[in-house]
Amino acid sequence: MHKMRFLCATHRAWLKDNPLAANSLWLRSQQRGQELAEEQDYLDAARHAGAAFETAGILLGRPARPGALDIRRFTESCTLLVDMLQRLGEHDGARNMAAAAIARMEQLLLRGVERTAVLDACQRLLQAGQTAVPGASGNMAYRGAAPLH
Secondary structure, X not given: OOOOXXXXXXXXXXXXXXXXXXXXXXXXXXXXXXXXXXXXXXXXXXXXXXXXXXXXXXXXXXXOOOOHHHHXXXXXXXXXXXXXXXXXXXXXXXXXXXXXHHHHHHHHHHOOOOHHXXXXXXXXXXXXXHHHOOOOXXXXXXXXXOOOO
């Protein structure tokens, strides 16, 4: 089982220790991913969205009780990444990303974190995952996917 990785291990570790830098990277990566998507450069958009998604995951894991902003940031990055993977024909990867993000939200829900924000995120992620494969059912088992690069 392979997980998509967009940041190197050293960069990930550094971002975990530097939340201000992580927040800045998330914002730059998310914005650039959106710009590239509008330009229809889906591969580079996916790379930037992936970096934003990984960074949002780091930020989501930092506080003991993540807030609605952390959850929204994570969800926005994931839905952008899922959309870009879909446009690249990476249907399994798109569905797997949505499923992995939903699993992360389920963990937060079990911990009692921001129930409304988590449930809204799950709904958005489920819709993104189902859109990734036309006619797909709600069963999105995470099977891993190969990296883009």
